[in-house]
Amino acid sequence: MRAPVRAVFRTTGLVAGLAALLLLAIACEEDVMTPGEEVDDPDADVAGIAVIDNAFAPDDINIDEGTTVRFRHEGENTHTITINGVNQSGDLEPGDEFAFSFDRTGEHSVTCDYHPEMTVSVTVTGPID
């Protein structure tokens, strides 16, 4: 009775593979957003900033409290996401992505440890009740 057991394992593997593909598809769908889009949108809870050589794009955004900002490295050089003077990301290499949720209102400065000319101002506003 070894063959049926193997068949069960094979089916389980197939199901796991399909589940993994489905999860991958869901993950990819979330990535449709283009960095730099969805800024200044009061309904957006995710904003994107592209990290290029050597700048952030856009370099100024307004977001709601609790918004997650995704920094996507689209350049060639090593960069960091340093928020209010604290390096939050470590070194980012081409293709890397780093997400940070801004939970405090006010103006936050984002810079790169390696390139002082790279700055982005993130203005976080609280909910209007």
Ligand SMILES: [Cu+2]
């Ligand atoms: Cu840099």
